[in-house]
Structure formats: C-alpha cells, structure tokens
Amino acid sequence: MKNILYRIKRKILNIFWSKEKYFSWEENETFMKNVVEVHYPIISDKYFRNNAPLIISVFNGFERHGGLADRFRGIISAYKFAKEHKLTFAIYWAEPFVLQDYLIPNNYNWIIPKEQLLYSRPGSCPIHIGSFYKRIGIDKYREELFQLNLLNRLIKKNSSSAQFHLYSNAHFGDKAYSSLFNELFKPSSRLQKLIDINLQHMNGGFIAASFRFVQLLGDFKDECEGITLSDFEREKYISDCVKTVEKLHSDHLSNKILITSDSSLFLDEVRSLPYTYIVPGEISHTDGKSMDNSPTFDKEFLDLLLLSKAKVIYRIHKGKMYYSGFPLTAGMIGNVEVKTIEIK
Secondary structure, eight states, X not given: OHHHHHHHHHHHHHHHSOHHHHHHHHHHHHHIIIIIHHHOOBOSSOOOOOSOOEEEEXXXXXXXXXXXXXXXXXXXXXXXXXXXXXXXXXXXXXXXSOGGGTEEESSSOOBOOGGGOOOSBTTEEEEEEOOOHHHHTOOHHHHHHHHHHHHHHHHHHTTTOSEEEEEEXXXXXXXXXXXXXXXXXXXXXXXXXXXXXXXXXXXXXXXXXXXXXXXXTSSOOOTTOOOOOOHHHHHHHHHHHHHHXXXXXXXXXXXXXXXXXXXXXXXXXXXXXXXXXXXXXXXXXXXXXXXXXXXXXXXXXXXXXXXXXSSOXXXXXXXXXXXXXXXXXHHHHHTOOEEEEEEO
C-alpha cells in the first residue's frame, strides 16, 4: 500500500511541478535514503552554533561524486556562494584520493581536517544539488537559477546548523570559473614538476584534442557503464578519430597536438604520429572509491591542467561517444576556447 501511494505521489508531482523541481526532488529522495539517513543521525540534544556557518564541498565516498569536471564545478559554485554571502568555505576530498596530493591552497585555505566534520543533524545539514538540464531538456541558465535558489533556501531554512555539507555538481559558478579556480588551487610541488616536464616535451605552443569513448572500445571500465562496439564498429571509430587528428595537424602545422582520451587502444593508434603528444601514465577516472589497487591519478590531473594551457581545445565527438565535460572544464580553468568537432 505504501509503495502504491508513493507511486501516485510521484505521478502527481511530475504533472504539477517544473521539470527541474521534480527531478531534484527525485534525486534528493535517493540522497535522503542512502546518505542522510545512514550517515547523519539526528541527535537529541539541542545544538547551538557558536561560530559563523561553514560551507563544505564534501567528497567522502558516501555517494558517487562524479569525475573531476563534476567535482570542480560543484566546488567553484559553492565557493562563489560562500564568498558572496561572506561564509567560510572548505573542501573535504578524501575519495578516491586526498586532493592535496595534487592541488593545494593558493590564495584561500580550504583545508578542513576529517575530525572537524560533523556527521549529525542538526549540527550539520547535508545538501544535494544535482545537474540534469541536458537529460530533461531545459536551458542551462534556468537550471543555474534553480540551483542557486535551492541552495539559498536550504541554508536559510537550516540556519541553526554549524556546517552545510554540499554534495553537488552545480554550475552557477561557471562564469567566474577561471578566477575562482585559481584563487583556490595551485598544483602541489610534485605535480608542478610533472607539468613542467611535460611542457618541455611539447617544446612550445600546442593545441589539444580530447576524446571520451567511455566503454565503446572495450578497453576502459567506466562507472557510467554503457555499450561496447563490435570489432568492425570499433575499427571505424578509431580510424575516423585518427583522420580527425590528421586533419587538425594539417590546419595547425606548426603546433604539437596534445591528445587526451580514456582509451589506451586509441592512444596507441595516435602515439606513432610524430606531431602528437600523449602524457605518459595510467588512465584513470575519479568517479569511484579508493581500493588497495587504485591507480595513480597523475595522468588525469596532468591531462586536465595541460589542456588548460593549450592554444585551443578540440572536443571530438562521433555517434555514441560521450560529450565530455573534461575539456570544457580545462577550457574554463585556462580561459581557453573549446571547439566541438562532430565526426559524421
């Protein structure tokens, strides 16, 4: 009986609410069940907040947090909100690695130790704000306004909380992305050395091309899962993408081409071209939890930050390939133009 009433409720809300409000409600129902009710018990004692509230972008493995593009978008939007409302901001990023192994504070100290996080209500208020404008077919700006208003409303509604734990890939900070990102982050000394080494190998200005196959070529397991192409289709996809790289070279004869991809098969195909450069290392994707055999994420960060230094970034797409946000994020970090090439 309970399930029947819930299904009726969903149908009614889907009819009368806006698309963004309904999908946000659906996601938050799952968030409440899997995260809030499991990890944020309600304490019986009255909680009194002694200090200004703290907004924390949280990546603790309680749910899937997405890849680097999703995570940094959520961080930048949360930081923008905190700055505009004069709130203290922090980042807790512990899964599947500690962020400080790769990026450290630049002009703002965002580090918060694990022991300072409150995992009880109402001392802390967990908030989930997702992004689904592409999936439901609404304007990006319309979703940005919805995300911003939702965050503002939830913080006001829970004004007695000391900490707001934000699980989010909201994108209302995109317009100020570069300046905010560079306020927050600089590479760790180890990562900066690797960046410098790779830049030396490219020996001057370069362009970039980014390819996201997900599991199409059968050589990379992605959290998003998806289909794998037949042998014939796989060869066709690889061939067409290689031809696109060759065309880019003919248009940019004086520049090396940095190639980023989630497919080792494809990278092996373009590696032999004398004008291409591929960052060495293991291919990884941040969307997951740490394990004993977790890969290093050096290459993922190097790909992102080197893309942000290119003259122009080309996001390559064909048929069933994924429209990756990774090159778009790199473009926003470095204020680099990103052009999408559609392969017929």
